[in-house]
Amino acid sequence: MSARWEADVDALAQSALEPASAVEDVVLPPGDGWSAVVAAGGRLRIVDVDGKQGVDALFYDADEVTNRYSNTETVIAQGETYLTTGSRLLTVNGDELMVIVADTCGRHDTMGGACAQETNVVRYGTHTRHEHTCRNVFLALAAKHDMTVRDLTHNINFFTNVPITPEGKLSFEEGISAPGKYVELQATRDTLVLISNCPQLNNPCNDFNPTPIRIVRWDRAAVDALDTPAPVA
């Protein structure tokens, strides 16, 4: 197998946080949306419950939503087009929103964008025009937070394998995730997160069978407790 289809195994990292201390722990069916503010110092874990499920996510400075996630700022600051443990999610102004602190999958995309009815037609034909897509989910989530289409930019596709080759090819390929794999992000500042559990049926981003994900959110106190050694009995 070529390196371009492999995760960086050296970047794999687990989290010691337990869901028992979380403030939110939900299962999100495929095609559904979720949003919340992850408080500074808090964390968000996304679990690929059944494996090979694409999860589209957008990020905003909760205090100033025009200071939003930028895939290009994130990529050029790190010189890397794939995301994994240690990747810093940066805004259009270069501010850090979140950091990936644990990752058992090893590779996530931020160049492939979200599926939309209109581009489904371009990619797969007119018969897909009325299929459900991530852009529809994002439009609804944006409205909930008083944002519009102008606020929707290019997202992260967690658990999605979009290799970029030296020859200049970019394509959605079979996923490298598996049941139970997860990614965990820690917020550097209060961050509004929009998630679409991708309903795409026409490419391997969901293994042609969209499945549920689990979302677990912790506040700072739980994360701080993790770093504090337990008192000696």
Added chain:
Amino acid sequence: MSAASTRPRDPLQVGPPRLSETVPAGGAWSHVLKLGTALRLTALDDGANVSTLLFNQDLLPERLNLPDTLKSQERACVAPPMVLIGEMGSALGTVTGSSLDWHDALCGHIRDEQVRERWGESSYATDRNEWRRSAREGLLREMAKRDLDRRNLHQCVNFFSRAQPLGDRRGRLAFVEEHAAAGDWVELRAEVNLLVVLSTAPHPLDERAAWSPSGIEVEIRDVGVAGADDPARGFRDQSARALDQTRRLHA
């Protein structure tokens, strides 16, 4: 401009341009490119970069969507005869020709902070019109003239630049210095009335010791609309469908 004479001219380039002017190095420019015309950019010096945003002028705020453009055509860069696809799934423009086979589409544009960090402080007071300004500043300035703001910003094409994917496990990129030479050119045909906003500031991965952006020549010519045998239609089925969606847009 000596290198220009050594490079082949596109045989399709005929007739006097509707518009011909220059944009200086580190400058910014915007124009509504009319349906049926094409914009040709020609580098005036080596190492040019043109960070370019596109909008559908008749259906604002629709803008270029590079992830959709790249994944639909399975390319990690922009090159002829690719179409450039908007957020509503139609071809906004077509790259009808270029002396280069790779234009960067992955890296975004340079910001004020990066310009200051690399090349030091600069102001109008000290440097007059040679002051070093970022692509962010230039793009937002041209957008503001048209009542567009930072919420309308999106991922740009960096014409004349190349950040080479290394194909490793992290997907690292390596900036190719002076990918373009004086005389290199690229031509973009408008499939809609196309608002083009561009900056000639350096590429965001350009860390050359000297601030050395290149100016460009811009020319606009009548070229007509894409025909049934247009090379873009033959590139990929997806490119043809994007042009079909543009036709639907005009219905």
